[in-house]
Amino acid sequence: MSNASDDGPTPPQPRPTERQDVLPDRSTAAPAAETFRFEDIFPLDDIQRIQDAFAEAADVASLITDPDGRPITRPSNFTPLCRDIIRATPKGLANCLRSDARLGRTTSGAPTIARCLSAGLLDGATCVFFGGRHIATWLVGQVVDESTDLEAVLAYGREIGADATAFRQALMRVPRMPRERFAKICQALRHFANHLSSMALRAHRQSELIGELRRAKDRVKERDRRLADIIDFLPDPTMVVDAGGTVVFWNRAMEKLTGVGAVDMLGKGDFEYGKPFYGYPTPLLVDYARGAVTRPDPRYAVAELAEDAIIAEVTVAALPAGPRHVWAKAVALRDEAGRIVGGIEAIRDVTDRHEAEKALAEHRQRLEVEVEERTRDLRLQAMELAEANIRLSELDRMKSVFLSTVSHELRTPLTSILGFAKLIGRDFNEQFLPLTGGNPALAAKGKRIADNLAVVFGEAERLTRLINDVLDLSRIESGSMHWRDTRFAPAEVLARAAKTIEGLLGQRPEVSFRFTADAAIPDLRMDPDQLIQVVSNLLQNAVKFTRAGEVRLELTHDGGMVRIAVTDTGIGIPAEELDSIFDKFHQVGRGDTIQETAKGTGLGLAICRQIVRHYGGRIWAESTPGKGSAFFVQLPAVPPGDADGS
Structure with a gap:
């Protein structure tokens, strides 16, 4: 291991490279990661202190180089054998430099353990990544283990022309340690490198978020300034x-x-x-x-x-x-x-x-004039009201466009939040929690961090559902929803809808489920995915608000109407809320303990009502608090004899 790279004479043939059986741990790509160097991201004085402390604590030599083998930090704890004797000879220096460059190129994320190409001492290396790109190599080594051929090392000293006595004395001062302990040091070094990679990416993303927040604040200030100008000149x-x-x-x-x-x-x-x-x-x-x-x-x-x-x-x-x-x-x-x-x-x-x-x-004689003025005022007010209605209609349209745009814009960062929360949680549980060892306080803190990450993931999922619901409702209200209508047998589609709650039922063994359907149910003509959305929403609500008991899905028909019923034995709905539960953002029983664990968007039933009304149907609910609820959907069937259901 050396602190420079060079093309010297051809070194001895390398001994087989030994790798730890660990997969690379590369962070997800960050924007423009290829433009950053290790020294652009980390303060080198702090890194140097960490490297020096690690080398002294582990009793190994250490150095950080760029991917091409050029030193970034100063060497730490180098042995006199390598520093003062081997590198003092032209051939020894050339072989040291070639060994460092080869060792840095052979590592791909997992730590590498190999004999140096110079004296045959034990060396190790691991990579530091930023956004999936290799930005540095952390080298450790200059160690003698139980398998080191000391006579071959001494022979190498004679080969490069070193003083035999000084070479032997310096070799005796080289740190000795079992190969197993050196492997653990290299594994710890890998964790350091992975932590540096994660820190770099988080710092970069935080910087980007801060910049975006500042730009958003500037936009708000500019908007307020324009609004102030408008109001000022009214x-x-x-x-x-x-x-x-x-x-x-x-x-x-x-x-x-x-x-x-x-x-x-x-x-x-x-x-x-x-x-x-x-x-x-x-x-x-x-x-x-x-x-x-x-x-x-x-x-x-x-x-x-x-x-x-x-x-x-x-x-x-x-x-x-x-x-x-x-x-x-x-x-x-x-x-x-x-x-x-x-x-x-x-x-x-x-x-x-x-x-x-x-x-x-x-003066009563001017009554006609007063009546005329009042009439004129009423006309003006009527015109103002008409103009207001026009403005309200335009505002409603703008609201729908705004909701659609914002929903689309929020999906991208939310997808990233979900992905990274899941990735961080997995890496934390797999890589960092095991490091707590027998420290109860550290283990408790680690568990709290893992739980907090799970909350972040869950809340991001809930926000994603809210955005999707807002976008669906906005499309329906604005008339931009794409309805893919087709003729189908409702029993098959309802069976698919029932499968959407299998995971939820698996978590609630105290709740049973039953699906029944009359024979010879007439076909429906509508978008089957929209029917699945309606029934899935009703089934999920029924399971979430049922502590124990049964949830039933029933399919019947009466004349020209197909009727779907979802009933449960849950907490029920107060009578005064039955007419408002289908309103946007309305949620039943906000103080109930079930509600606290079954948070929703408050838009699901509103979307269900819009879909059912679009197809000329009707949706309503009946309930007895404490005994359960029943939700009914009634849709017009395809008339008998209608060949294509149009």
Whole structure:
């Protein structure tokens, strides 16, 4: 083993290479891994200290080279025989260099143990990988074991022209150890190398994630800036508060109306934004819209009222221009999950109109004019409502496109998360847990890490199911779902659906399953995969919410309708929830212990209803809490005599 590479004279023929019977442990490829070198990834000062400590603790020489044999670190614990005697001769140095290069090239992931091509001492090597690419070789050795031919070594000293006495004395100082112990040292070195490979890849991925997070934050900031510009130039005075009631937007028109600059109002909470209108902090319409107060202030004359929107008029006395009568509209702001994240309120000074209306009420002769103005206002409101409906339709379409795009974009990183969580969990259980030995504290910590990895994998699987459900529901609602309709016998398709719960039933031996079907069931014409999705969802729910007992799948027909029933002896469904269980994101019994271990997306039954309705069918549920539930699907059969079922 040496610290340089060279092309010297032809060395003696190498002895057979001895490899440990271990498979290579290469990490999964990382982006642009071929552009990184070992010294680009690891701090060499830290690696040098680790190498020095390892060499001293194991009583071996050590060195890290690049794949071509060029040294990356300084040599550690080299023996005087190799450093001061053999390498001091031209032939000995050439053979040392050739041996190091050959030893580094012959390792492919598993540790290599071989006689050096110079003095015949025992050497070992293992590779360090990054993204599946060999970036360094860690060499150890300069050891004499029980099979070393010392006389051959001494003869080699005479062959290279070394001083015989000095050579013999230096040979006596070479570390002796059994081959078995040296093999264990090489195996430990392999674990070090694998750990370095994993650390490098994780550090690279973490760096990429941090960069992406920073870019995402920059995009959010840019979006907020554009939104602020839009709100700032709205003609009506407009303010926006967040979920905690803190002012985040206060546009120029609002500054002009109230005489309060945005710099003095942004970040204010505790209803401070009511002070410019009433002289003291008080809730405004936006606080009712976002749910901060249960009812609007009695001073408001409410024109329209909804769950998270309100239109009203009121006279305010604290404005710089004196008492003014204003019209205001407030709406809650929701995120993509439907959660309220704030509110927006727009205000319009309608003092002139208000005064005119008062004058019209006092002078009856102007009644016709007032009626006409009111009629015109109603027309304008009708137009606004029509425009709002158009905007809502467009927003709904944009929502579907957004959900579809986001679902597709999330699938790629989730697939990586699932794969790497599984890979890390397997490697941790197979490679690192056995290293805990008899240390109970370390073993407990290892088990906790393994359990945490299992949680990561399970939650990623659940998120993948949620994304798939959201994407399916979005396709159905947007009309972009591909329906592959064909004519088929329903009993065969239901039998396939029943197989989807075999794994779940295997984990729940306390739950039995039975499938029955009437004879001569008429055919259905629909997408068989969609029918499997409906029935599988109902069966999985039945098994998950049944502590013990039976789940049944029954297929019957009545006239022109095919009827499917899934019944269980589970926890049941409260009567007040039977009409809402098919709504999006609705989940039954959130406080029940069964529910805590049977987490779902809340979309499965909503998708089932959309599929059944698409084919002109009906789906409903009946239940008695504590005794079980029954879900029924009714679909139109292919009419008798219809040759192709069209």
